[in-house]
Amino acid sequence: MNTTTTTSGSGPATPRRVGFAGLGHMGSAMAARLLEAGYDVTVWSRTRSKVDELAERGATPGDGPEDAIATGMLFSMLSDEDAVRQVVTPERLRAAPEGFIHVNHATISPGAAGEFAAAAAESGHGYVSAPVVGRPDAVVAGRLTILASGEPRARAAVSPMLDAMGRRVWDFGPQAPSAVVAKISVNYMIVHALQALAESITLLERHGLDGERFVELINDSVFPGPVYGGYGRAIAAGAYTPPGFTSRLGLKDLMLALGAAEDAKVPLPTGPVLREVFEAAVEQVGADLDWACVAEVTRRRAAGDQDSGKNPG
Template sequence: MKVGFIGLGAMGSAMASNLVAAGHAVTVWNRSPAAAEPLASLGAKVVRTADRAVQGEAVLSMLANDAAVREVFLDGGLLDAMDPGTVHVNHATISLALAKELAEAHARRGLGYVAAPVFGRPDVAAAGRLNILAAGVPASVEKVRPLLQAMAAKVWPLGEAPERANVVKLAGNFMLAAAIESMAEASALARAHGVAAADFLEVMTATLFAAPAYQGYAKPIAERRYKPAGFALPLGYKDIGLAQAAAEAARVPMPFAGVLRDGLLEALAAGDEDVDWSVLAEVAARRAHLGD
């Protein structure tokens, strides 16, 4: 299929490379052109302006946040450059409000829109093993299914309203943060009673919590090494904010989200910008005045 891909950060590059590998004709665009070079060497066509990347049957995008999506697709007029019938697959983790606004803007122009946020870090994306949440008009989802399958371990259909996929993504990221905080507090308790965090977490992640979410974050907590960041603290803070905004819109009290907000804010106040969000464990340890 002739497809465009917009947004070539670590995630986007890995995802686009799997599309190329699956034999699709992929045209890529990124704000800073350097990021596109590796994909060119794999066989993707690199273009200088975004409008030239939206001429295929489908356009996939993996941008950083609401502001980037809004700037490129809405303010930048990119939707007007697409032919009717083109399907836009938006992989970004965005607010429900923007999700709804985008769905309407696409529909108004006769464009397809599929919300397709993903679970998985860059290494998982590179292996083509993402879990992709997909919501949109059935015909649109069906059209892009081969593309999604080229990048995914599994595609999870979530119905017609695009924001359904986004709320699942936000609720899932909230659960990740909660898992981290629960390890953080529990490890502080264990340490304060003489049990090393590594010993405690080894038991937990080999038994009740033998799941990727826990095993992945237990490692930096046990080793107290938060760089390089698997998922950067400011992004984590942003996502909890998106979950809280979604909760506000539907009037859902979420006390754990409030605790997470404060913990992440405390980590940011400590100057920890360029670290993994599992640095929540250091916040918990500082509050208990556990020494190094």
């Protein structure tokens, strides 16, 4: 592998040169954590300003995905599996250095994870599924949760970098699709939480009660934590920018859950209802607002499609 290494005492050499592709809110924060941990990070994104921002913090700017891949260890946080296919192409895999490992942080379908792992193995390379649980502020604070699965040697090789980016890495074994199934399941639960908050807060509001006080109540008793707290406050205030995760991406992940359930012949009774609500949010509320904006679908319907009194955004 074409890397710069350092050693600590009599311990093994640790690769210090890595690549990172995809510098949205999450990717930029994760690449910054690697920089803070002392790694030489070559960064690439379709948005050049994102590359320049990290270059000012010490990253090596890449002109294309090839530059990040050439480091021998690529971490990517791309929007979906089609974006991964466009960046980590068969041609680029064949040109990658010996021992190359791709760590894919995107939430994708189990089938795509198997596809990418097989393509990497065919070229003699490693592949690790490593979707994450947490928003950009969790990355910055060192509270990111990472789920990992893939060939054991590849997972061991990238373990120090994952540790640098997250609070805890959960090992889901040798099969590349396993971690993405776990992540899809997490997001399916969050989708339910968003709709539950939307319905409960709307019910309160229609009875003249204070939604923000209700969120304070549940976080002080039965539902403490970032989902019911952070998203609850956003819904109560009708504040959905800046987005930590957009409604468009939320719909994408919901469809991944429904697809995985169909493949496994698992009935999800609430799935079609949630799909209809998320599709309405994307089309009628804002595809690029935070996915908590799905609450406005319930609010508007409760108000008879009249102004609910909130101003999303």
